[in-house]
Amino acid sequence: DTGVSQNPRHKITKRGQNVTFRCDPISEHNRLYWYRQTLGQGPEFLTYFQNEAQLEKSRLLSDRFSAERPKGSFSTLEIQRTEQGDSAMYLCASSIRTGGTGELFFGEGSRLTVL
């Protein structure tokens, strides 16, 4: 297993378009997290899953954002009707729920630029 994988690594889109990011976690990890990071800031929590169940979604998150993890393996994060303020790095991380320390293993991120 090579770790958490995210794609695309970079996405440039025009305002109003929809974008989707994919995350493949470490195979034995049942927890999957999405974060957003802007320049000079820490990762901002968006949502997380245990297996296929979405356990929490940030109340700061617009309804334009939706995430799925249909079979408890990979996850997708979709942003509809993108705005310039959505430009950020979107980070995915995974961890082991039971018997683990909760330590997150991050992917390389997907950078979104909205023109």
Next chain:
Amino acid sequence: ELKVEQNPLFLSMQEGKNYTIYCNYSTTSDRLYWYRQDPGKSLESLFVLLSNGAVKQEGRLMASLDTKARLSTLHITAAVHDLSATYFCAVDRPSVGDDKIIFGKGTRLHILP
């Protein structure tokens, strides 16, 4: 609401010097994490601290946790240029059913040769 504050947010220091980064959090938490991020890269786990008084060391970095004070420190001993990076602390509270991990804003460390 769980909040995490780090200070300083930016630190420039000379090689060979010692310094400490502080991480305060707002409510009782179960676990505290330290991560490192190099420019343009993702986050790399450094330490996980699970109990009051926990201390972990790796090379020139040492992390400690005081749950009563809601404080963790990351101490750098005899800094070297390779330690230049942004360091984040983060916490969660699984004992109260809150597994989301909240991060601080980070401390950007610049070590001058």
